Each structure stands twice: as structure tokens, then as C-alpha cells.
Amino acid sequence: MATDRSPASSGSEPPVTLWGRLLGEGLVLAAIVGWWLLSLGLPDYIIPSPWQVVEGVYSLFFDPVKAEHTLISTLRVLGSVVVATALGGALALLPRWFGFTDLIVHQRIQPFLSSFPSAGWAILGIIWFGNSTPSVMFVQVAILTPFCLVNVAEGLRELDRELIEMGTSFTRARRRVFFKLVVPLLAPYVMAAVRIAYGVGWKIALVSELFGADRGLGFLMLEAQILSDATTVFSTCFAIVLIFILGERLIINPLTRLAANP
Amino acid sequence: MTIDETVTASRRSRLAAHLFTLAFLLAWWIYGQFVEAYVMPGPWAVAVRLGEFFSDPAMVAHMFVSFGHIIGAVAISFTVGFALALLPYYLPVCHHMVHGRLSPFLNSFSGIGWTLLAVVWFGINHVTVIFAISMVLTPFAIINLREGLDNLDAELLEMSASFDRNRARLFRLVLLPALYPFIFATLRVSFGVAWKVALTAELFGGSSGLGYLFNLARQDFDTPLVLAVIIIIIAFVFSTDRFVFAPLQSRLAGHRGD
Numbered sequence: 328m329a330t331d332r333s334p335a336s337s338g339s340e341p342p343v344t345l346w347g348r349l350l351g352e353g354l355v356l357a358a359i360v361g362w363w364l365l366s367l368g369l370p371d372y373i374i375p376s377p378w379q380v381v382e383g384v385y386s387l388f389f390d391p392v393k394a395e396h397t398l399i400s401t402l403r404v405l406g407s408v409v410v411a412t413a414l415g416g417a418l419a420l421l422p423r424w425f426g427f428t429d430l431i432v433h434q435r436i437q438p439f440l441s442s443f444p445s446a447g448w449a450i451l452g453i454i455w456f457g458n459s460t461p462s463v464m465f466v467q468v469a470i471l472t473p474f475c476l477v478n479v480a481e482g483l484r485e486l487d488r489e490l491i492e493m494g495t496s497f498t499r500a501r502r503r504v505f506f507k508l509v510v511p512l513l514a515p516y517v518m519a520a521v522r523i524a525y526g527v528g529w530k531i532a533l534v535s536e537l538f539g540a541d542r543g544l545g546f547l548m549l550e551a552q553i554l555s556d557a558t559t560v561f562s563t564c565f566a567i568v569l570i571f572i573l574g575e576r577l578i579i580n581p582l583t584r585l586a587a588n589p
Numbered sequence: 590m591t592i593d594e595t596v597t598a599s600r601r602s603r604l605a606a607h608l609f610t611l612a613f614l615l616a617w618w619i620y621g622q623f624v625e626a627y628v629m630p631g632p633w634a635v636a637v638r639l640g641e642f643f644s645d646p647a648m649v650a651h652m653f654v655s656f657g658h659i660i661g662a663v664a665i666s667f668t669v670g671f672a673l674a675l676l677p678y679y680l681p682v683c684h685h686m687v688h689g690r691l692s693p694f695l696n697s698f699s700g701i702g703w704t705l706l707a708v709v710w711f712g713i714n715h716v717t718v719i720f721a722i723s724m725v726l727t728p729f730a731i732i733n734l735r736e737g738l739d740n741l742d743a744e745l746l747e748m749s750a751s752f753d754r755n756r757a758r759l760f761r762l763v764l765l766p767a768l769y770p771f772i773f774a775t776l777r778v779s780f781g782v783a784w785k786v787a788l789t790a791e792l793f794g795g796s797s798g799l800g801y802l803f804n805l806a807r808q809d810f811d812t813p814l815v816l817a818v819i820i821i822i823i824a825f826v827f828s829t830d831r832f833v834f835a836p837l838q839s840r841l842a843g844h845r846g847d
Contacts (some may be wrong), residue, residue, distance in 0.1 A: 333691075343689065346682050347681070347682050347683070347684055347685040348687070350683060350686045351685035351689050351690045353686075354686045354690055366823075374721065396750065402626060426601075427601045427602050428600055430602045430603060430605065431606050434606055435613075438831075439823060442784070442822065442823040442826035444784055444788045444822050445785045445786070445788070446792055447788065447818070450803060450815055454812060455629075457630065519604075529697070530700045531700050531725075531782075533700075533701050534700075534701055535794075548705055552705040552708060552709065555709070561706070563702065564698055564702035567698070568697045
């Protein structure tokens with residue numbers, strides 16, 4: 328069955344052959360060499376050299392002034408992912424507790440949030456809350472919530488009804504059934520929501536920092552673009568790629584494994 | 590639950606949804622009474638601006654420019670994504686290159702980054718906007734279509750290969766129809782995400798389109814226009830998804846026997 332899968336969730340990988348690995352790493356090497364050759368013939372404000380970008384990425388992690396931007400963006404994205412997952416999860420669970428809210432959630436709130444353009448939230452965020460971290464977080468949460476809502480709702484639809492029925496035949500305590508059965512069964516879907524929200528947070532929701540922030544990687548990127556500082560724009564993009572991969576490997580993947588085998 | 594109870598519950602749910610819409614509009618109107626018009630214009634002011642939007646050919650033209658950007662970007666990203674997903678399918682040695690290196694890189698690269706870099710490389714024009722949106726959509730296409738290729742019925746492919754060895758014919762008559770549900774899922778996801786990123790790309794890298802209009806409205810504190818554009822986008826995205834993609838996708842899934 329076709330699914331509206333996000334790039335955040337990919338299937339299991341087959342073993343990599345020697346030629347396959349050579350081709351894969353060869354592509355990376357060829358891309359770096361091609362980039363370097365291109366940078367030799369073009370000014371820095373269009374294509375900086377790979378070495379300049381490596382230095383830029385290093386400074387984004389280890390230069391105290393620039394690292395502050397990196398840290399703030401990371402904390403904002405992580406905070407927004409947590410809030411959006413909680414909010415999306417609560418909205419998805421609402422029809423389970425109050426049946427009459429089913430259409431409110433799935434035919435009013437979800438389509439509204441899913442179709443709302445991210446730049447629209449960014450502009451409204453700055454009009455409503457001004458230049459501040461709450462403004463940035465509001466925009467990010469507004470962008471991420473529908474992704475979480477859709478995933479958790481999908482999990483609720485897929486819940487093993489017979490297992491829940493069996494659980495309720497052993498105990499009538501709804502709270503016990505919820506925490507002992509529904510939560511563990513739902514955990515993989517919640518983690519899928521976290522994974523998608525984390526990806527979208529870095530890829531799309533960073534737009535919030537272009538308008539409503541005076542710190543953060545989005546702000547830094549825009550400032551660099553205005554100053555024709557392509558090195559910083561490149562460095563920031565690569566720093567985001569690094570943080571994204573590190574976050575997936577160090578936080579999301581272990582949590583996903585934990586959710587799959589509670 | 591009896592049939593009567595189900596019907597009653599469904600009626601209650603529908604009534605609650607309509608009441609929710611009314612309550613939302615009422616809350617919006619009340620809030621609009623207490624704050625400055627540029628912070629939150631009331632529903633009526635936005636409706637008037639919406640009317641003005643559709644009676645001004647120049648503004649409608651911006652809307653069509655955005656449609657063009659999105660259709661162009663979806664077409665490009667789909668073609669590139671499909672080609673990249675097919676490469677490891679026919680040449681398994683490329684699997685690590687596409688799914689282990691290229692796709693994760695594209696997938697983790699910031700959409701804003703593509704937009705700002707495209708402005709530097711191509712200037713402020715249609716190419717920048719379409720390029721930025723396409724770069725965000727391509728990994729979605731690769732991963733969705735890979736999912737389709739991974740889920741192909743191996744026995745069906747084997748059987749069809751025993752009837753005909755012509756690869757082009759097998760692709761056209763067996764593989765492509767088997768992939769239809771995934772192709773539509775990809776187009777559906779791409780279309781939804783494209784609207785999310787298109788306005789940002791037009792805002793920074795476009796000289797026309799709804800995003801460009803957004804930027805002008807933002808600079809002029811014309812919040813009714815900002816909200817009018819948002820309403821147009823929500824209405825368009827929602828109705829396309831509900832009345833075009835969803836029925837088409839479920840029809841194709843039905844054909845496939847899912």
C-alpha cells in the first residue's frame with residue numbers, strides 16, 4: 328500500500344558490496360573535487376572553496392560567538408519538536424476520549440494546519456509576537472504540529488483492537504489500559520512523528536528564524552546572504568546537515584529502538 | 590454499537606464540527622475588535638480583501654505564477670526523483686550511492702539554504718524559485734518511489750519476464766502500473782510540501798508569485814492581504830487534496846487490490 332511517507336523514515340538497507348561502497352564514496356569525492364574545481368574559477372561570494380566551508384563549519388561549533396547561534400537553533404528545534412509532538416498527540420487522542428471531536432480534529436484542525444503555508448506562520452508570528460524566541464517557537468510548533476498529528480492519528484487507527492479489548496476484559500481501569508497497552512502500542516508512531524518533526528524542523532521550520540529572530544542559524548544565513556557571504560551560507564547549511572545526522576543517530580534512533588522494544 | 594447509535598454519533602460529530610467553525614470565526618472576530626487592524630483584522634476585512642484580490646487581474650496573475658512554480662518544481666523533482674530511484678533498481682551497485690549518500694544529503698539539506706544559495710547563483714527570478722522548491726521535493730520523491738519499488742510483487746515481475754524479455758515493454762506494461770499508487774502518493778506529498786516551501790522561495794528569490802505578494806504585504810503591514818493569501822492557499826491545497834488526489838489515489842489502490 329502506498330504511504331505518505333516522509334523522507335525521515337526509510338526502510339532496512341541491504342548489505343553494501345565493495346563496488347557499491349566505492350561508487351558511493353566515489354560520488355562524495357567527485358562532488359568535493361568538482362566543487363573545488365568550480366570554486367577556483369568563480370568568486371568566493373558565488374562558490375567558496377570546500378576548505379573555507381570546512382573552516383566555517385568548524386567555527387559554527389567551536390567559535391563561542393557563532394556556536395551560540397548553533398546552540399540556540401538546536402534548542403529551539405528540539406523544544407519545538409517536543410511541544411509539537413505533545414500537542415499533535417493530544418489532538419490525535421482527543422476523539423478517542425470525546426467521540427464528537429472526531430470531525431473537529433480530522434476535518435477542521437488537521438487540514439487547516441496541514442495546508443497553512445510556513446511563510447504565513449512566520450509573518451504572522453512576527454506581527455503577533457515580535458522579534459523573540461517565543462515567536463520563533465510558535466512558528467515552528469505551528470508548522471510541525473500537523474505532521475505529528477497525522478502520524479499519531481495513524482498509529483491510533485492501526486491499534487490492535489482485539490488486544491485493547493482483551494486488556495479491558497482484565498481491568499476496567501481506563502488509565503491502566505491506556506498506560507499499559509495504548510502507550511506502548513502507540514510509541515513507534517510517536518517516534519515516527521518525532522523523526523518527521525525533527526527533519527521538517529531543520530529543513531522547513533527554520534524559516535521562523537528568518538523573520539522573528541536576532542540569533543540562530545536561520546538569522547545567520549539570511550544575514551550572510553545579504554552580505555554576499557556565501558561561505559557562511561554554505562557553512563550553515565552543512566552544519567545543519569551535520570546536526571541533523573548527529574541528532575538522528577544520537578537521539579532519534581536510540582529512542583526509536585527503545586519504543587520498538589519497550 | 591447499533592446502527593442508530595452510529596448515525597446519532599456521526600450527526601453529533603458533524604454538528605460539533607460546524608459549531609467549531611462558527612466558534613472559530615466568532616473568536617477571530619471578537620479578538621479583531623480588541624487589537625489593532627494590522628495585528629488581527631476581522632473576518633469581514635479579510636473577506637473584503639479577498640474580493641479585491643480576485644477582482645484585480647495583477648493579483649490573480651501572481652496566483653497563477655505560484656501555480657506555475659509549483660507545477661514546474663513538482664514535475665522536475667518527480668522526474669529526477671524517479672530516475673534516481675530507478676537507478677539502483679536496475680543497477681543494484683548504485684544502491685549505496687543513491688540511498689546511502691545522495692538521498693540522505695538532499696534530505697538533510699535546509700530548504701532555506703537552497704533558497705538563499707539559489708538567489709546567489711541565479712538571481713531573483715523563476716529559476717531560483719523552481720530550483721529551491723525542486724531541491725526540497727526531490728528526496729521526498731526518491732524515498733516514496735523507492736518504497737514503491739521495494740514493495741513490487743516479485744512473482745508478478747518474474748511471471749511477466751517469462752512472457753517477454755523486452756525491458757522497455759515490461760517497464761511500461763507491468764512496472765509502471767504497479768507503481769501508480771506510489772507515484773500518486775509521491776505527487777500528493779510533493780504538492781502539499783511544495784506549497785509549504787514555495788512561498789518562502791518566492792519571498793526571498795522571486796519577483797512575482799504569492800510569496801512576493803506576501804513580502805509586499807508584510808512591508809506595508811497589510812495583514813488582511815497576508816490572511817487573504819493564506820486563505821486562498823489553504824482552500825486550494827485542501828480542495829486539491831480532498832477532491833483530486835484522495836479519490837484518485839484510493840481508486841488506484843483499489844485497482845491494485847490493496
